[in-house]
Amino acid sequence: IVHNGIRFQPFNAGHVLGAAMFLIDIAGAKVLYTGDFSRTPDRHLLGAEIPPVSPDILIVESTYGTLELESREERERKLIGWVTEIVVRGGRCLIPVFALGRAQELLLILEEHWEANKSLQTIPIYYASSMAARSMVQYKTYVSSMSDWVKEKHEANVNPFEFKYIKALKDSKSFEDNGPCVVLASPGMLQSGVSYELFARWCGNPNNGVIIAGYCIDGTLAAKVIAEQRNITTDDGKTLIVNMKTIGRVSFSAHSDGRQTKEFITALQTTKHVVLVHGQEAPMKRLKDSLLQEPALVARGMSVYNPKNQEKVVVPFATQRVAKVLGSLVRQAPKDGDFVHGVLLINSQHKYTVVHPRDISTFTGLQTVSIHQAMVLPLAAHKSDSEILSVLQTYFAESEMFKDVTPSKAANDAETDNADTATSRINVSGSVNLTVSHDANSHTTVTIQWSASNIDDLVADITCVALVHALQSSSDEALSGKGAASADTPLPVELKTIDEVADLAFRFKCFHHMLSQFYNSVKTNLATGECHVRITPTIVARVADGIKVTYPSISSTSPLLQEDFFKNEHRKLTDVLKRTYLTLFPIPVDAGWCDCGKFHYDDSLDKFVDGAGPAK
Numbered sequence: 001i002v003h004n005g006i007r008f009q010p011f012n013a014g015h016v017l018g019a020a021m022f023l024i025d026i027a028g029a030k031v032l033y034t035g036d037f038s039r040t041p042d043r044h045l046l047g048a049e050i051p052p053v054s055p056d057i058l059i060v061e062s063t064y065g066t067l068e069l070e071s072r073e074e075r076e077r078k079l080i081g082w083v084t085e086i087v088v089r090g091g092r093c094l095i096p097v098f099a100l101g102r103a104q105e106l107l108l109i110l111e112e113h114w115e116a117n118k119s120l121q122t123i124p125i126y127y128a129s130s131m132a133a134r135s136m137v138q139y140k141t142y143v144s145s146m147s148d149w150v151k152e153k154h155e156a157n158v159n160p161f162e163f164k165y166i167k168a169l170k171d172s173k174s175f176e177d178n179g180p181c182v183v184l185a186s187p188g189m190l191q192s193g194v195s196y197e198l199f200a201r202w203c204g205n206p207n208n209g210v211i212i213a214g215y216c217i218d219g220t221l222a223a224k225v226i227a228e229q230r231n232i233t234t235d236d237g238k239t240l241i242v243n244m245k246t247i248g249r250v251s252f253s254a255h256s257d258g259r260q261t262k263e264f265i266t267a268l269q270t271t272k273h274v275v276l277v278h279g280q281e282a283p284m285k286r287l288k289d290s291l292l293q294e295p296a297l298v299a300r301g302m303s304v305y306n307p308k309n310q311e312k313v314v315v316p317f318a319t320q321r322v323a324k325v326l327g328s329l330v331r332q333a334p335k336d337g338d339f340v341h342g343v344l345l346i347n348s349q350h351k352y353t354v355v356h357p358r359d360i361s362t363f364t365g366l367q368t369v370s371i372h373q374a375m376v377l378p379l380a381a382h383k384s385d386s387e388i389l390s391v392l393q394t395y396f397a398e399s400e401m402f403k404d405v406t407p408s409k410a411a412n413d414a415e416t417d418n419a420d421t422a423t424s425r426i427n428v429s430g431s432v433n434l435t436v437s438h439d440a441n442s443h444t445t446v447t448i449q450w451s452a453s454n455i456d457d458l459v460a461d462i463t464c465v466a467l468v469h470a471l472q473s474s475s476d477e478a479l480s481g482k483g484a485a486s487a488d489t490p491l492p493v494e495l496k497t498i499d500e501v502a503d504l505a506f507r508f509k510c511f512h513h514m515l516s517q518f519y520n521s522v523k524t525n526l527a528t529g530e531c532h533v534r535i536t537p538t539i540v541a542r543v544a545d546g547i548k549v550t551y552p553s554i555s556s557t558s559p560l561l562q563e564d565f566f567k568n569e570h571r572k573l574t575d576v577l578k579r580t581y582l583t584l585f586p587i588p589v590d591a592g593w594c595d596c597g598k599f600h601y602d603d604s605l606d607k608f609v610d611g612a613g614p615a616k
Contacts, residue, residue, distance in 0.1 A: 005348050013037040014048035015254045016100045017139060017146065023051050027350040028321060030055040032268070036278070037061065039260040042072060043108045044139070044146045044160070048256075054270040056317050062276040062306070063215060065283025066258035066290050075250050079106070080113050082211050082248040087123050087180040091207035091246075096195040096222060098188040102214050102252050103127060104139055106184060107166055114165040121165060128169035128185040128194040136161060169194075177201070188214040190221035191235070199225075200240055209246030215253040218280075258287060266296055273315045276306045323352035327359035337565045371452035375464055379444040385424040385436045388446065388467070392426065392434075395466045396582075404429055428463050431456045454517060462583045504529065507584045511546050514580045535569045547581045549573060 001008040005027070010020035015036040024031045032055035034048070041047040069075075086093040097103040107127060114120050139161045143154045153160045169175055169183065171194060185195035199221070202208040216222040224232050225242065226249050232240045256264065265274055274291065276284050284306040291297055291304050307313050325334075329342050342354040345364060353363065360368050385407070392405045408425035426434040435447040448463055450456045505526045512524035512531065521534035531543040542550045549570075560566050 002348055005350060007349065009051075011049040011051055012046055014039065014041070014045055017045065017104075017135075017142060021048065023053065023055060025350075029057075029317070031057045031059065032271075033059045034061055034256075034264075036063075036254070037256055037264075038254040039256060039264060040069075040072060041147055042105050042254075044105060044150050045254070046147055048264070050264065050267045054268040056271070057273045057275065057315055058265065058268060058271050059275045059277055060261060060265065061256060062261065062279035062284045062287045063253075063255040064257040064261075065279060065287045067283070068259045069251050069253070069257040075252060076109055078248065078250045079109065079211065079213065079252075082209065082246055082250075083110070083113075083182055084117075084120070086207075086209035086246050087120065087182060089207050090180050091205065091209055092177070092180060092198075092202050093182045093246075094195065094198050094202060094208070094210045095182065095184045095213055096188045096190050096199075096210070097127075097184050097186055098214055100135055102188070102254060103184055103186070104136075104161070105252060105254075106213060107163065108160055110182065111160070111163050111165055123180050123182070125166040125182045126169040126175070126184070127166060128171070128175070128183055128198075188212075188222070189216045190225070196221065196234075200234075200238070203240050203242045203244055206243045206245045209244050209248065211246075211248040211250065213250055213252045215251065215255060258290065261287065262291065262294065265291065266294070270300070272300060272302050273317065274302060274304045275313055275315075276304065279306075281306075281308070321352055323354050325354045326363055328356045329354060329359075373450055373452055373457075373460070375448045375460065377446045377448070377464065377467060379446065381444075382438070382442045383436075383444045385426075388434070388436055388444075389426055392428065392463070392466060396428075408433065429459050432459045432463055434463070458514075458579055458583070462579060465583055508546070511580060511584055514583070515576065518576050533573065535573055539566070539569070541573055543577065546584065547577055549577065 001010075007025040009023040009025070011023065013019040013021045013035060015038055019036065021032065021034040021037055024033065030053065032051060037048040037060075038045075039047045070078075083093050083095075095106060097106060107125075110125055114125065140159055143150050143159070150160055169185075175183075175198075183198060185193070185198055187193050187195055190196050190199055199210060203210070210225060212222050212226055216226070221232065221234060225247060228247065230242050232242060234240060265271065276288060279287070288304045288306045291302070303315075305313050305315075323344065325340055325342070329340060334340055340354055342356050343360055345353040345355060345360075347353075355363050357368060360366050389405070389407055396405055405426065405428050408427050424436045426436065428434065432448060432450040435449065437445050437447070439445075446467060448460050450460045508524060508526050508529045508531075511529075512522060512526075515524075515531065515533065516522045519533050519535065522531065524531040529545055531546075533541045533543060535541055539551065540553065542552055544550070554560060
């Protein structure tokens, strides 16, 4: 069963007919919850299954702690012996039972014994439980889910739940109490109901007897009877004098005992976390201690938890996730250490697949769309195409990301006839297009167009910032009548805000979020601007002032500096930093930039180790 991506797989629990334990799989993390279970098969039920897959976490009952129950044969021998002894001497035999599971098992045992002993066939057997009576229909129907013994009977056209010597008893008032008999009545701990009423009626007669055949909790009437208390005060204040000659205790409980639980856990060969539930504090503690002393379990590093009710259990574990790479991404097999860039697809079974964005429609029912965006910048003064082109080329002269700033169509010179009547195009980094147009009044408008993506959005934003800062205010005088800016013409420096500290903090916060688009682990001190970026699982780069990169943990003699993998990661980081820095700190006068707008510091790797910053 799969619901909302969570997979539920049932396994037979062997507790009652239809009881199941569930293996729950959430994104590869597996948890097995046993509920009540029993590994011992009996007349009508199969023992609990062992799942073929070991879970990461096992939640298991601990009802009996370390206590080991008797064999099924020994239990049946004791039961039949006590029942026969009581009814032969003319007494009434009371067997308190739970309505489901154990009652049906005991009825099968008694029916078989009565069938084999003609001297007992005149003595009636009753089961007094409305729930047991209703559930008997299910037991007569679902024989295919029961033991081989039941199936063999059914194949011989015999339904073992069609009883010959056993009758249903509605309540104690309609019961004709006039001779020896056997009554199975609920509840199993004598706390109320028919079993309590009959016990109170029969407990004073020494010929009568009671057999406690299931689990009972300390403090209940059944537990006091087993302790052989002769004067018992009930919850309603009555005092019962117990003179029964036969008081038997034999456990037909369908709960796992200590041996079964230990064997079950051992069979789940890779499970390392076990949570004990459904037990009393002391037995649970003994079971935990016993498990932690088992050599096979100690060898696998098992942890055992015995939480109290409503106590939170935190279990640390990790699962390995494997993703299949499909489509055009596999045309060239990646090498160890390579990054695979694509779209991660996760299906309802938490299977992972990586594909190229254009292959999404091939491998899924999804369709992809492209979003085309545009920004229109009306310039405050007339600028020729060549002026705008020169400004952008000068602005990005030293940036690897933006070194390709070229006219799509030859830009017109400002002095050429009809120079400002045509529309020209400029391409930035191959993905962002600028259209420069002029109207009849010599007004210049720049339209920036691109297709939405993480990188192209950033390129467009930086291009917009470059134009705004380069062409407004003080740039008018530098550019008017002179065509393009010369290399020694200072470009405008960013303006200072009234509260410079708050302004820088805001910019560093933006810097942190922009850098987080490229790297999963980014930590930034907004007060100092120092940032730590984990570029690989083992390498952390320190970034100061938004652009200075150091690797404090790498020495200048480390062979890592010569590896292509590290060089590629370093180059990727510096590219991202340059692009991000240009957006937030356009044309700064420090950190390697000078008034000409060019970037002068050496970014070779030997300048970035042993805590040394980049050289000016």
